[in-house]
Amino acid sequence: MEKVIDEKVQGNTLTLEARTANSRKLYIESYGCAMNFSDSEIVASILADQGYNTTNALEDADLVLVNTCSIRDKAEQTVRKRLEKYNAVKRTKNPKMKVGVLGCMAERLKEKFLEEEKIVDLVVGPDAYKDIPNLLKEVEEGRDAVNVILSKEETYGDISPVRLGGNGITAFVSITRGCDNMCTFCVVPFTRGRERSRDPQSILQEIDDLAEKNYKEITLLGQNVDSYLWYGGGLKKDFKNASDMQKATATDFAQLLDMAAKAHPEMRIRFSTSNPQDMHEEVLHVVAKHKNICNHIHLPVQSGSTRILKEMNRQHTREEYMKLIDRIREIIPGCAISQDMIVGFPTETEEDHQATLGLMEYVKYDFGYMYKYSERPGTNAARKLEDDVPEETKSRRLTEIVDLQQKHSAIRTASFLGKTVSVLIEKESKKNKDEWSGRTEHNNVAVFPKKNYKAGDFVNVKITDCTTATLIGEAVELS
Numbered sequence: 001m002e003k004v005i006d007e008k009v010q011g012n013t014l015t016l017e018a019r020t021a022n023s024r025k026l027y028i029e030s031y032g033c034a035m036n037f038s039d040s041e042i043v044a045s046i047l048a049d050q051g052y053n054t055t056n057a058l059e060d061a062d063l064v065l066v067n068t069c070s071i072r073d074k075a076e077q078t079v080r081k082r083l084e085k086y087n088a089v090k091r092t093k094n095p096k097m098k099v100g101v102l103g104c105m106a107e108r109l110k111e112k113f114l115e116e117e118k119i120v121d122l123v124v125g126p127d128a129y130k131d132i133p134n135l136l137k138e139v140e141e142g143r144d145a146v147n148v149i150l151s152k153e154e155t156y157g158d159i160s161p162v163r164l165g166g167n168g169i170t171a172f173v174s175i176t177r178g179c180d181n182m183c184t185f186c187v188v189p190f191t192r193g194r195e196r197s198r199d200p201q202s203i204l205q206e207i208d209d210l211a212e213k214n215y216k217e218i219t220l221l222g223q224n225v226d227s228y229l230w231y232g233g234g235l236k237k238d239f240k241n242a243s244d245m246q247k248a249t250a251t252d253f254a255q256l257l258d259m260a261a262k263a264h265p266e267m268r269i270r271f272s273t274s275n276p277q278d279m280h281e282e283v284l285h286v287v288a289k290h291k292n293i294c295n296h297i298h299l300p301v302q303s304g305s306t307r308i309l310k311e312m313n314r315q316h317t318r319e320e321y322m323k324l325i326d327r328i329r330e331i332i333p334g335c336a337i338s339q340d341m342i343v344g345f346p347t348e349t350e351e352d353h354q355a356t357l358g359l360m361e362y363v364k365y366d367f368g369y370m371y372k373y374s375e376r377p378g379t380n381a382a383r384k385l386e387d388d389v390p391e392e393t394k395s396r397r398l399t400e401i402v403d404l405q406q407k408h409s410a411i412r413t414a415s416f417l418g419k420t421v422s423v424l425i426e427k428e429s430k431k432n433k434d435e436w437s438g439r440t441e442h443n444n445v446a447v448f449p450k451k452n453y454k455a456g457d458f459v460n461v462k463i464t465d466c467t468t469a470t471l472i473g474e475a476v477e478l479s
């Protein structure tokens, strides 16, 4: 469908009315990190201007897109299983459907994806989504289409995301793309390219839009939010030299967070993912200053052994990480902290593993994401280090850290017994339809009887019971 009918165009996108008239159907699935889910909303917006509206019915779709993750081999196997499913539907119910793969696995495999998976018509890397309309034309003309060029500039800051499957209450707002850190186990720098930060004005604009649509919480998103740094604005002639101009016009993460919190004091603000080697104390002071910034920091560490951190090319030691944890707790008392941990990294000894358990004992994280090392093709670890920790040792160590995390999570949730916390209602409780489920600022899930409250309300809940992961309580009116 042509895109040139003026009254239907607002800025460079179709108006909502024009979009509702779209006739083509897009089925889009996302896997992996929040960045992928946020990117799928960008893709849905780009395709809405090409006449596509989203559908949840695979058999009705003209175009099926899967946004893929490559962080572990298991994630890629999941995608291959989905492609088999699409193949079955295409053969039996929907022969016209075209299939495309997006995201990190598309970037990692490139043209090889077409050879390995015959159902795939389209392969698009994370920086090439604006090219999808052109690539679809190639597919319509019977050619396979691939664009996996990584960009140093692209932030999609000029695209208004189409919120997919959301609850109309919480939303992701991406602020940076890519990563320059080159951790030796990580595929992200190869699949998402160099770090680049989005113009703060376009970020604040997107938050304004969400506030207008009555969203109650946003998460500022990036592979590494702490390296957010925007240079821009101001005329060269006003400054002695480029670096003066950069210094004068730079916006770092602490400033961006401060601006967002000030602009929307009623909006709850989260951010993810932080990085211990790039985090500045100013960020902690900004979190402490604003009531609407959640007291929760997701601070991946990956190992508690300085020797392994070195092998991982993580630019900090165990001791430096513990000092940062201490500063977080001094500046933001009661701040919830969560972790990412990898067990079984090449050369990891029992002593290294004990160091990880020791670090967890020191921090007593609120919760965490823990995985066995999965060798990723093309990474420095895969090229230089043998994946030498036996599988059963990896499994035993994973069980030990998961058990320890469970114990600490139980201590953390129990610390809320008898306290009253503010909960943002997101949906009905999975276990009990007479109860609401929402999250506290510490990112704990809380459930409580519905009474007259509704989704999107902030409710004061007195915690009367808890499990390892969930707070249980009663809504109370504070006098």
Ligand code: SF4
Residues within 6 Å of the ligand: 179, 180, 181, 182, 183, 186, 187, 188, 189, 223, 224, 275
């Ligand atoms: S900081 Fe390290 S682990 Fe995180 S995305 Fe960047 S390279 Fe990967």
